[in-house]
Amino acid sequence: MATDTERRQEQAVHRMLEEYYRAGKPPWDTDVTPPELVALVDGREPGRALELGCGTGTNAIYLARLGWDVVAVDLVDRAVEQARAKAAAAGVTARFLCADATRLDEGEDEDGVDVPGRYDLFFDLSCFCAIPAHRRDAYVAGLTHRAATDAHLLMFGYGPEAFDDPISGVTADELRTRFTGWDLVDVTPGTNPVPTFWFTLRRT
Numbered sequence: 001m002a003t004d005t006e007r008r009q010e011q012a013v014h015r016m017l018e019e020y021y022r023a024g025k026p027p028w029d030t031d032v033t034p035p036e037l038v039a040l041v042d043g044r045e046p047g048r049a050l051e052l053g054c055g056t057g058t059n060a061i062y063l064a065r066l067g068w069d070v071v072a073v074d075l076v077d078r079a080v081e082q083a084r085a086k087a088a089a090a091g092v093t094a095r096f097l098c099a100d101a102t103r104l105d106e107g108e109d110e111d112g113v114d115v116p117g118r119y120d121l122f123f124d125l126s127c128f129c130a131i132p133a134h135r136r137d138a139y140v141a142g143l144t145h146r147a148a149t150d151a152h153l154l155m156f157g158y159g160p161e162a163f164d165d166p167i168s169g170v171t172a173d174e175l176r177t178r179f180t181g182w183d184l185v186d187v188t189p190g191t192n193p194v195p196t197f198w199f200t201l202r203r204t
């Protein structure tokens with residue numbers, strides 16, 4: 001059960017994200033698929049993919065074009081609407097849902113979502129690192145329940161030093177602790193001026 005402070009923290013993050021999309025094109029919305037995702041799927045047989053925090057859908061659309069069966073979720077309805085429009089314009093089929101990546105297990109209610117597994121690939125570009133600490137284990141549980149054997153999670157995250165707020169950031173040690181049943185198989189520093197990392201985890 002979340003405390004009032006935790007609930008307020010979640011609401012503040014949600015409002016901040018909505019404001020980014022309301023204001024126009026958010027700074028992260030580059031329309032460019034990162035080479036790290038391209039490399040991970042290169043030569044790989046397409047399977048089922050779930051993107052967490054898909055924004056306007058650039059990377060979900062990229063995967064769908066390669067033949068992946070894609071579901072992509074984002075907390076912000078405006079982002080999801082744009083993702084659907086982009087996919088339609090590209091003539092690509094992917095399922096975009098407005099949903100909280102930390103509530104995948106809560107069923108189809110006000111906050112929950114029905115996203116049945118199993119997935120071979122999870123992709124998270126800067127979503128987990130913005131999730132308040134008290135929701136992170138629920139995020140991990142949602143993915144773990146839906147992971148096929150040998151499934152991979154490719155995650156990009158900012159280090160805690162990149163922010164001056166008490167919520168954001170992720171470290172390799174945190175992922176090793178939270179992701180039980182997964183191996184952290186690679187950590188590659190990003191090229192940003194602040195600490196960033198590409199994490200690859202594999203479901204054991």
Ligand SMILES: C[S@@+](CC[C@H](N)C(=O)[O-])C[C@H]1O[C@@H](n2cnc3c(N)ncnc32)[C@H](O)[C@@H]1O
Nearest residue numbers: 017028029053054055074075100101125126127
């Ligand atoms: C930095 S943006 C990156 C968006 C997208 N991956 C891209 O590269 O353009 C992080 C995204 O995660 C979404 N997000 C944050 N917390 C979330 C949550 N709990 N559930 C679903 N999406 C979330 C935000 O709304 C935002 O679109």
